[in-house]
Amino acid sequence: MATMNRFIRNFRLLHIGFLALVVVLLTGCNQHDYNMQANVDTLGDAMSHCRGYTRFMLPDEARMSLDELSSRETPEYYDIFFDVSDASESGHAKCRVDKTGLIIFYQTYGYRQRSRSFADF
Numbered sequence: 001m002a003t004m005n006r007f008i009r010n011f012r013l014l015h016i017g018f019l020a021l022v023v024v025l026l027t028g029c030n031q032h033d034y035n036m037q038a039n040v041d042t043l044g045d046a047m048s049h050c051r052g053y054t055r056f057m058l059p060d061e062a063r064m065s066l067d068e069l070s071s072r073e074t075p076e077y078y079d080i081f082f083d084v085s086d087a088s089e090s091g092h093a094k095c096r097v098d099k100t101g102l103i104i105f106y107q108t109y110g111y112r113q114r115s116r117s118f119a120d121f
Contacts, residue, residue, distance in 0.1 A: 034057075053065070
């Protein structure tokens, strides 16, 4: 009888653990639909790449405009800045693209971004 109770308890724990794993995998694994790598040769290419990624990350109602005076090129990367707003919020977004065309940093300041899964928190 004790063996049977232990078996049932272990089976329940295994079942709960399996279900928890499935939930985490289905909701927490974030596969970006946006290609983080692009062909970038100039500051203009980096601006286009960041504009697409920023549009992808922001809610649909967000308006954005390029902050050309703050955007800059360094020997290692491009820093691109956007002003973002909607009817109730305003802020800015920063995107950094390395010289190979890979987005290596993205952050919004003072503005929410779209959450695609638990991994984005």
